Amino acid sequence: MYNLPDVAESAETLERLVRKEKDAQIQRRFQMLLLLKTGEAKSRSGAARQLDVHRHTVSDWLELYEEGGIEKIQEVGDPGPEPGQKSIPPEVVEALKDRLAEPEGFGSYTEIQQWLAEEHGIELPYSTVHGIVRYEIGAKPKVPRPSHPKKTSRSK
Known part of the structure; x- marks a missing residue:
């Protein structure tokens, strides 16, 4: 199993980002970080199930997060x-x-x-x-x- 990155932002910060984000794609990425931070999702697959996306999508998002943090995860290709x-x-x-x-x-x-x-x-x-x-x-x-x-x- 792959190690999950440590989410640097607090749960409160992530909740605020999820609420105020207008772009649904980016909002979902913030939601993923929040799920991992709060322990609601304990794995990539768990986060993927809750967000209704493929586990590889979650892996891609986490890779972006590991590369450049909260700024990088907001880049939509x-x-x-x-x-x-x-x-x-x-x-x-x-x-x-x-x-x-x-x-x-x-x-x-x-x-x-x-x-x-x-x-x-x-x-x-x-x-x-x-x-x-x-x-x-x-x-x-x-x-x-x-x-x-x-x-x-x-x-x-």
Whole structure:
């Protein structure tokens, strides 16, 4: 089990910080420190359960606290990519649509994945490629399959 850091601030100071903080993310971090200071939470997992966050989140917050105390724990990082940000540039999506429209298409989503890497230098997980092709573009990889002889020769 990991050692918990000593919380330097008093329980009263932490209670005041929790009450007056407007940002819910930072307020939760102060609450975590308060839980640890008062002994209401005896572990990272215990604090995580009470705050309804993952234990790794609590570990990350405690790491920030150990690095720079109460000031550092108030730093909120970037939330990640903007909503609607695309993993494939629009011009590559167009090239992919054109290629999917060709009669030979692709043999599989893995083939599409390889084509994106080789032709456009875009490395994406299989699930991302599948999601984009199937649900955003609304296509499927297609390979012409031999037709059954009885289907093609109709007797008159």
